[in-house]
Amino acid sequence: MLNAKNPGIVADEDHGDWYRELFAPSIAVGLLQPSDLAGYRNGQVYIGKSKHVPLNKEAVRDAMPELFELLRNEPDPAVRAVLGHFVFVFIHPYMDGNGRMGRFLMNVMLASGGYPWTVIPVEQRERYMESLEKASVDQDIEMLAKFIAWLVEAGLKGKPVAKLSPSSSSS
Template sequence: MFSVALSEEKEPSVRVVLGHFIFVYIHPYMDGNGRTGRFLMNLMVAAGGYPWTVIPVERRQEYMVSLEEASSKQNIAPFAEFLAGLSNADSRAKRPRSFLQQANSRAPFNQHDQGLNY
């Protein structure tokens, strides 16, 4: 179900947010899920034509809280907003409108999202 949703999604920003969340939610490995998820997220970022996004270690708690909100309360908006905030803070990238800003403004990422059950 998720792989179909990701493969059919046209907007790279939405694929990035959902792809990272889905991988971390599945939690397929004993160790390294977060690192692998962030790496996969950046592969999707690069595939969309955007520069890589780094989650600073000093913002790890905020990152974890936003993922927990998506997982336990079926509300992915804080995670999308967190990633968009990272993208906005990176003014060195000189992108007109970041892919994460597009993801955050494009769809209502919450439990009411049509066709996706988190």
């Protein structure tokens, strides 16, 4: 995916393709319109149960190049992973799927540093959402950074927090 290229450049060049690939099935089942995959959103979005209001559509177009510049210039892959995920979700550039794209971006940044693919387990969703809310509303990213570090560290030790369910591991 990265082919020894700067991960910030790869993310800038390829994130639209990643989004279309991940969410094309949503068109087939009627969750998204084809125009929703054409680029950044053209309307305001809101996040259920969050006090954070994502940027307006004009600000999205200003903020996304800044995000990719930050990723291009940050040498530490762990910092790129946390900031990339957080800033992407804070901006919320698409009509739907911003959290999944933020986690995908986080993993691309982690992979650029040789870290394992990291899944946020459903059992930890409340803690994850709480840490995102604190970062977005209170401008305190420490809880999110520590949460991601905990997940990555578990993966590095060969004991990922996310587990396959018994039914899915037997198929």
